[in-house]
Amino acid sequence: VGEAVQLARDEQGRAFVVCVADTIAPDLYKQLVRTRSGDWVKWQTCVQELRDLVAGLKSADMRQPTAKVLSFAASKGGVGNTTLALETAIYLATRRKRGSPRVAILDLNLQGGTLADALDIEPRFDIAEIAGRPERLDEQLIDVFTSRHSSGLDVFASPAHSTGMDDLDPQIVFAFIDSLSSRYDAILLDLPQHRLPWTDNLLQGADVIVVSGGSHVPALRRLTAKLAHLQTLAIPESRLAAVVNHCSVDLLGRFSHRAEIERALAGHRTFFVRRDCDAVGGASNVGGSLMQLMPNSRVCRDIKRLAEWVETASGGRTLQLDSAARSESAA
Numbered sequence: 001v002g003e004a005v006q007l008a009r010d011e012q013g014r015a016f017v018v019c020v021a022d023t024i025a026p027d028l029y030k031q032l033v034r035t036r037s038g039d040w041v042k043w044q045t046c047v048q049e050l051r052d053l054v055a056g057l058k059s060a061d062m063r064q065p066t067a068k069v070l071s072f073a074a075s076k077g078g079v080g081n082t083t084l085a086l087e088t089a090i091y092l093a094t095r096r097k098r099g100s101p102r103v104a105i106l107d108l109n110l111q112g113g114t115l116a117d118a119l120d121i122e123p124r125f126d127i128a129e130i131a132g133r134p135e136r137l138d139e140q141l142i143d144v145f146t147s148r149h150s151s152g153l154d155v156f157a158s159p160a161h162s163t164g165m166d167d168l169d170p171q172i173v174f175a176f177i178d179s180l181s182s183r184y185d186a187i188l189l190d191l192p193q194h195r196l197p198w199t200d201n202l203l204q205g206a207d208v209i210v211v212s213g214g215s216h217v218p219a220l221r222r223l224t225a226k227l228a229h230l231q232t233l234a235i236p237e238s239r240l241a242a243v244v245n246h247c248s249v250d251l252l253g254r255f256s257h258r259a260e261i262e263r264a265l266a267g268h269r270t271f272f273v274r275r276d277c278d279a280v281g282g283a284s285n286v287g288g289s290l291m292q293l294m295p296n297s298r299v300c301r302d303i304k305r306l307a308e309w310v311e312t313a314s315g316g317r318t319l320q321l322d323s324a325a326r327s328e329s330a331a
């Protein structure tokens, strides 16, 4: 079954993997279904169930693009996870070469993240509203949860909660992401630094994972630990990148200790982003983004390199082509 899950992940969007077995471990079943490219049927009832499955797949609008899920996971607090996710989202949302990709960013710091503050918008994504009543989740409620940014990016930002969200049913989070997936070409997830019962599942279902970290030795340790954890989840390297943010640079603008850091990260794909408090702080002071306000600053160019990779690794051209195909069919 483990191999079936892997196959479903690798062939996502191209093939549908059906695992026929009398029993299946609940954990593996969850992983298989989360790929959205696989399901399990029992031997005893497999003839009928296979028929139903095929009929279901046929009736689903196969041309309807489902969103790529791009996860940004912090290895430590304050390393710029939200900033990097946000700037990447704005980069993708404003790529208008072929159609306009529909891009959303979802703040999963459910106790209250900083995404809304960074963009100076009102946070409207209050998952507590649907926590006990998932049946309330419909198109209208999704609209209520959406904050629209001038870049074209749709933002789902959590308001601060005084009570804990620790007992939140993870299925609510998955159901919400699923309900967004036919609306968007890409959904970026700003994940909390701490591990929650549902974050590993989200990481496994993601098309691309960016792990953010800092450049000092303790921060690098946290970053390597997080990357090691992702390896235990069997995340393919092709979907994974590490970002070392807040890097200092020398007089020529080269990243300090680059070689040592790369050695410490042992062959993982790594991007470096310089510390530039004037540019990053200046943009956030006016509720804007670097991509819009200072696209030619060096720190923005560092983030652009990451964003370009995210676009390519997530099927790059597909993002563009999906939106182009949509504009054509709408025409």
Ligand SMILES: Nc1ncnc2c1ncn2[C@@H]1O[C@H](COP(=O)(O)OP(=O)(O)OP(=O)(O)O)[C@@H](O)[C@H]1O
Residues within 6 Å of the ligand: 074, 076, 077, 078, 079, 080, 081, 082, 083, 084, 109, 114, 193, 245, 246, 247, 273, 274, 275, 276, 277, 278, 280, 281, 284, 299
């Ligand atoms: N490259 C950078 N240069 C200078 N300042 C930066 C840089 N990246 C992020 N910052 C600043 O660092 C602070 C923390 O950034 P951010 O909120 O994105 O981090 P985070 O990892 O999401 O933090 P949290 O753990 O609170 O979620 C913010 O004030 C942000 O403006």
Ligand SMILES: [Mg+2]
Residues within 6 Å of the ligand: 081, 082, 083, 109, 113, 114, 190
């Ligand atoms: Mg954050």
